[in-house]
Amino acid sequence: MESGTLIRNRVALALHWMLGGLFLYAGTIKALAPAQFALDIANYRLVPWPVAAGLALYLPWLEILAGGILILGPWRAGALRILLLLMLVFLQALLTAWLRGLNIHCGCFGSALATSNYALLFLRDLLILSGLGWLLGEEWKRRVAEEAVAERETRGL
Amino acid sequence: MLVIALLAALPALAASVFHPNRPAWSREVLAPDEITPREAMALTEVVWIDARSRKAFAAEHVPGAFSLNEDEWNQSLLTFASHFQPGQTLVVYCDSLECNASHQVAARLRKELGAEKVRVLKGGWAAWKAER
Numbered sequence: 001m002e003s004g005t006l007i008r009n010r011v012a013l014a015l016h017w018m019l020g021g022l023f024l025y026a027g028t029i030k031a032l033a034p035a036q037f038a039l040d041i042a043n044y045r046l047v048p049w050p051v052a053a054g055l056a057l058y059l060p061w062l063e064i065l066a067g068g069i070l071i072l073g074p075w076r077a078g079a080l081r082i083l084l085l086l087m088l089v090f091l092q093a094l095l096t097a098w099l100r101g102l103n104i105h106c107g108c109f110g111s112a113l114a115t116s117n118y119a120l121l122f123l124r125d126l127l128i129l130s131g132l133g134w135l136l137g138e139e140w141k142r143r144v145a146e147e148a149v150a151e152r153e154t155r156g157l
Numbered sequence: 158m159l160v161i162a163l164l165a166a167l168p169a170l171a172a173s174v175f176h177p178n179r180p181a182w183s184r185e186v187l188a189p190d191e192i193t194p195r196e197a198m199a200l201t202e203v204v205w206i207d208a209r210s211r212k213a214f215a216a217e218h219v220p221g222a223f224s225l226n227e228d229e230w231n232q233s234l235l236t237f238a239s240h241f242q243p244g245q246t247l248v249v250y251c252d253s254l255e256c257n258a259s260h261q262v263a264a265r266l267r268k269e270l271g272a273e274k275v276r277v278l279k280g281g282w283a284a285w286k287a288e289r
Contacts, residue, residue, distance in 0.1 A: 032178070033264060034176060034179055036257065036260050036261070038180035039257035039260055043257060052180075053181065053182055057170075057172050057180070058165060058169040060169075062161070062165040065165045069161065075160070075161060078161050
């Protein structure tokens with residue numbers, strides 16, 4: 001294997017673990033206090049209360065499961081797509097709250113790391129989104145390469 | 158992707174039934190750690206915690222309430238801790254149904270002070286005034 005590819009693979013693995021750990025942590029904190037997370041969601045004033053309550057119960061477990069899968073391996077592409085979608089939704093919610101001038105905690109990590117500095121929050125989420133996007137691109141490249149090898153082997157037979 | 162999304166629904170469903178800090182499905186219904194103004198007023202030994210800003214507290218507050226907001230947390234908590242007796246019931250309030258400072262302060266009181274009987278006033282200061 002080329003050294004460049006080896007480095008890319010190692011960076012990808014480290015990033016899988018970092019982002020997986022981050023989502024595991026974020027999900028666990030919120031799963032421990034769903035009532036608090038429901039209030040955080042409701043404060044964005046985007047969805048009615050019952051929807052906020054439902055999301056507060058569901059989203060932390062989705063983050064935990066997808067974060068765990070990023071670390072452990074199987075179904076990584078699916079987990080990456082889910083987390084990418086989640087980040088897009090979080091970013092959109094954050095942007096609309098910013099534009100409406102709401103002074104709220106983002107709720108991203110429960111009551112830990114609570115800040116209302118939208119620029120920082122937006123930058124942090126963009127960085128996470130970029131990492132997830134890059135990993136999904138790497139997964140896609142790996143799959144294309146594997147399919148090409150499989151096709152060559154089939155022709156060889 | 159769909160399998161992961163469906164798998165996550167299983168613990169979420171369990172949490173909606175068994176989690177001690179689960180949210181109520183309606184804002185008319187109390188969450189497990191919430192208390193109505195009427196119930197709180199009926200308590201004989203209660204310590205009121207005002208989680209609003211110092212300015213709002215100075216303007217008006219529940220008689221005997223202690224100001225404990227997150228902006229001045231460390232200093233205020235030290236002062237409060239010297240008065241706090243384990244076993245006391247603490248009722249935390251913020252402005253209204255729309256704020257969540259009371260929930261955050263209640264969570265920190267449980268975690269950092271080890272307080273066990275911490276309740277959040279449903280509807281906050283606005284509801285207390287209306288009930289009074």
